[in-house]
Amino acid sequence: MASSKEVMKTAAKEFLTFVNKSPSPFHAVEESRQRLLAAGFKELREQDHWNIQPLDKFFVTRNQSSLLAFAVGGKYKPGNGFTLIGAHTDSPCLKVKPVSRRVKEGFIQVGVECYGGGTWHTWTDRDLKVAGRVLVKNGKSIEHRLVDIDRPILRVPNLAIHLNRDLGSKFEFNKEEHLTPVLATCVQEQLETGLTSTKDVPDGCGQDGKHHPVLVELLSQELRVSKENILDFELCLADHVPATLGGAFEEFIFAPRLDNLHSSFCALKGLVNSCGAESLINDVNIRAICLFDNEEVGSQSAQGAGSMILEHLLRRISTNKDNMTAFEEAIPQSLMLSADMAHGVHPNYSSKHEDQHRPALHKGVVIKFNANQRYATTSITTAILREVAARATVPIQDFVVRNDSPCGSTIGPIMSAGLGMPTIDIGCAQLSMHSIREMCDISSVKQSVDLFTTFFEIYPEVFASMKF
Template sequence: MSDFLLGEQRNMLTAAKQFIEFVNKGPSPFHVVDECKNLLRAQGFKELRERDSWKVEKNQKYFVTRNQSTIIAFAVGGEFKPGNGFTMLGAHTDSPCLKVKPKSGKIRHGYHQVGVQLYGGGIWNTWFDRDLTVAGRVLVKEGDKVRHRLVNVKRPILRIPHLAIHLNRKVNDHFGPNLESELLPIIASTVESASSAPGSSKHSPALLDAICSDMGVEKSQLLDFELCLADTQPASIGGALEEFIFAPRLDNLVNAYCGLLGLIESCAVDSLNSDPNIRMALLFDNEEVGSTSAQGAQSSLTEWILRRLSTGGSRTAYEEAIPKSFLVSADQVHACHPNYADKHEDNHKVGLHKGPAIKFNANQRYATTAISASILRVIAEKASVPIQDIVVKNDSPCGSTIGPIISAKLGLRTVDMGSPQLSMHSIREMCCTSSISQSIALFKTYYNTFPAVDESFIVE
């Protein structure tokens, strides 16, 4: 192998390992946003608050959060003026998981258990026999104040054990657990926990003890919390040739991370000085449950921020900006599964290491058009990143993304795309190491070149 190829392989592996660090620090959307804030602050992005008045300046970089689970970062081009466009990339911070119920404490047959809700469309049987913990946010009373705090209990404190095959001989024929009664994790035995009976508490004392110990607070300070269950096994590089990433939450932390890095790296060169647009990375919560929330893509958050950034021009500056703007809706795609190849459309079998794929759907489950796909293809060529196409079979259901939601709400040109992976919505997913460096390169080039590429399209 040539020195050039060896160097490319080392760079690819370095990028993948940095992404893995990000995944391991993001067991909940709240942790993901917190880590995004750390990355942005380190590169000179300034935090704004929705409730304040804003004064943004050219060649400056900013970010704003909502609910501490959605974050929008943007960099103002040196040639921007109200009425100019927005170069936008959207992804999401959430993934399917189990969430602790508001009253979660249960005692059954000698065990303390934790009641959970299903969040999103997970492959729930993959949560059995895993070393689980909790992570999320806690509202803590501190004197006469209430503060938002993050918690991530690093040690395994929960487990959902399988029923032994001796007691269920058909378990390998079909395993579909009862999602209310059989998906209850065990946190302790009542024998070991006899000294701390739950009494009137809404939650198992063992759960509250673990949270308080991790945070260094008293139980009396806990007001409420939102906790996700998470696997304690860290993400890792895998495969005999170190070409895979085995990790939780690849859908959609791959694109959340790569989109943010693409924005950050695009601002490290002089191109921002001459950019007529504002470059934006929009990372939303609640995509996995339909985006219908105050912090989801279906809210008015995007429109309100675009309008705020369009002030100071004509009365129609926002309306003028939309036709000049573009959204890359970045969400993972299904790689062709070697054991179930018949589940994939014959001419659209997406492979690992072959680049991101553009998503198409005639029924508008994806927002891609011939124009938006062509724009991305031109940008990908400039970035030297290969592009694939994906269409779901007519006899298979098709998922959707934030792309059609934002596109319809704002009248915005949009392309849906994503990197290929296997085991989507499992507790442990799988993608290729090349996806990270390819996606960062594609998104960086998109931010740097979109206005010029857009000018080259004559479609009116």
Template sequence: MLAITAIRFRSRNVAMPVLMILKDRLIIVSIRQLFTLVIHYLNCENSCNYLASSFLVAPPPYSAPIHKFCSSTRKPTKMSCPSVPEIRKEAEEFLTFLNKAVTPFHAVQECKERLLQYGFQELGEASRWDIRPNGKYFVTKNRTAIIAFAVGGAFVPGNGFSIVVGHTDSPCLRVKPISKLQSENCNQVGVSTYGGGIWRTWFDRDLSVAGEVVVRAGDTLSRRLINIEHPILYIPNLAIHLTKDRDTFTCNNETDLRPILETFAAAGINSTKKTKRDDETNANQNDAGKDPRDIVSDHHANFLDMIAVAAHTTPDQIVDMDLYLYDTNPARIGGIHDEFITGARLDNLVGTFTAIQGLIASLVDERLLVDDVNIRMAACFDNEEVGSQTAMGAQSSFTEYVLRRLSAGGDQHAFEEAIGRSLLISADQAHASHPNYASKHEDNHRPTFHGGVVVKVNVNQRYATTSTTHAVIKQIAAEANVPLQKMIVRNDSPCGSTVGPILAARLGLQTVDVGCPQLAMHSIREMADTSSISQATRHSSTGCGLYYRHFYTEGQLMKKSELWFHT
């Protein structure tokens, strides 16, 4: 069976038809020779090709073996590229994850379920750990942050960690502790703005709530996940006829971002006569006789009733809630070629998903773990969008405590030695070049969809990438057969940041910041490409699973300073 494919090289604007068979052997010798000459001329042996459909060919799905076992005397086999259906399959698996992970609580729950399915064991943060070679484990913090790891069979305390990091949170609206509001015969829910969202995109959406509810039963407290899966809240725009300046949009985040829950008429009340429970709204919240655990008077009765039903309890048993608003319109694949992913929370559930899936993918052939001298790790933190200064954020001691526990059993310097032999890949989304705002991007650094994983650089250290770690990530990408792009912001533009610099400074880890290209970052509905999921998963799995080979020769662990990190 023959197939004709148009090939366009990423590093040059060159296109030529090549006659191929399915096993990638050219049917005409002269064409094969010409193909080889062009490859060498362009010096892009490691570049992936574009199919005629514009999809970038990424590495094979993680269901396939990552690579053959490779000793120090045998060169590893480069990963091959998957078909468009395989790229689509991985993108659809991500969508399944994304549509369930509507809050950081749900994101971590989805990660846990995937890890348990692949034989990982949950550890308690307050329990003693019995860590064994070839073991697979994970631990959570506040149920919104998770660290998963696999221990190499040849690991000893003092050896390094190969870490891929993401974050579980995204800009959103969150329900206030006292959310009860009323205006113009409508009951409303008070919300707080979390992170730097593009709040105008939250208007005219079908919104609902999800999160965690703390319930008491006697003297016992339990935490329950809830998700109201149908729309119950709306923030309608002001009609253009009532707007003075029709060409601009301004929003007062306190007074204009108040979702409508219900009308008085539908709630069975009116503006002059309220139900007994709603009369408690005006009660002094600091009444000495009020049970401090009682939140019934803090929220509208019908709203709290719905939350209680979802939590399988009664309103009077709810002690507290941590609820997030989200758009009930699901993420989906679209575009004329089905090449785009549109949905909420791409920043940064793409990084979270591909970090966890990359770790799992690196363990498909468990024989590869047997000779690994490192610990492979995926860590996903909460509160990145608000500075990470929380117990479950990247600035906490959570990561350090985990790494120290894994270094226990060696001499007193094992932890410090391990840090010097480790690499951290911070995976957070990157800005694709916007076709409508091309002038906003630096002339020579314009990441594109299907163009590969983006390496983020900032000389003012908003990103942690250095020339050393950039070189390392190039080597990893070459082995993973994943193309790389570079991103730097304009000198006249502000630059975002992420957990990479935080962890680099907090732990002294060699760090590189990468991400997948996307548009509309921090909108309620963002846009990415389907190729990125496969590319980032393969890149993460290579960072987790193949990194150790470069420091392991003839059974001896080699310090990075003797190889890539030579200075």
């Protein structure tokens, strides 16, 4: 029989595969899509008419960067509740600008925009690749293609300390001037292609005018399409070094994009696991996950949690001609877990945590509280989750920020306010949040998957036990 640590490592390694295949939100959704198809879920399109029946398992995507998947309980009736987990697919990163062509001091550079609240100095002196989606013309059709140039083609070189002695004690930089990565040199470009790039952007140019022909040619080769057929693209820079287990005892996960692909993967895994059990046959609810894009920039997009996407989809799933108020009846019977990573106590900055709320690695899933509603947790939703966690034998920790510290937020308050649905904010403890490389423990993957699986299986029973 495998030891407890071996089981945790196995779960962690499956997550490593997921995150390494997901260098952009588009890749994360496609990887989720493939896993759902393999688990027997069928894909829907928003523009089509839906006919939803008990025991159906479906998913739908929007913008290829957000995904909602659901499984209908065998005893579901319109007006019954939703057992729901929300997370997000995006992470802070550098994104290629619409016109990225840069030439300076004989270097070919790529203009980038800062997406989200990244710890940007960690992006310097890293081996960077590009990944995202490309819109390609194929005959009379326009196709969406994923691209991942999986080699280190970019780098943001740091300034030598000899030229700025303050670098040894503080690091200050201008995000517009000092975060532009190097792609090549003009000298080598001329040797390789016979061409010499200039910083001038030709009037009425195509993509190889707005962007360096070197970059466009790399995309063309990777996708095996002519550069003339590349209409547009959205590219993220990403660390070329893959996620891995780390530490002397391989107890850590060192990875990019833990915030929030960790929660997205565990929610997906929990839903799939729960549908493999007989509990779905007897379930009266609809089990669902919603993985949104654009959380890191406020969720105000058509594919973000601030849009109408979830309300529209839940209404379509629940309402029928025999019960036109089924959606409104379902909301107070439902519960959403807003799953996003949590701030673990840092050994070098322990004073940043409130004395009685210091989430530690390996010690369980974290419930997040905030009296000013930066998190959506209430005593009722907490009581329900504690009961679920006890049944799943998953330890729970509590977190609240110091009164003299700002508090981040999540999709939890956005969704709970927009839907009126009871919500709780939870996550797993990590360090280096919003760095290009983050860190958590291997225990957190299995703990989250077990908690989410049990939540899907027993929430209606726990809700029915609440006598008030």
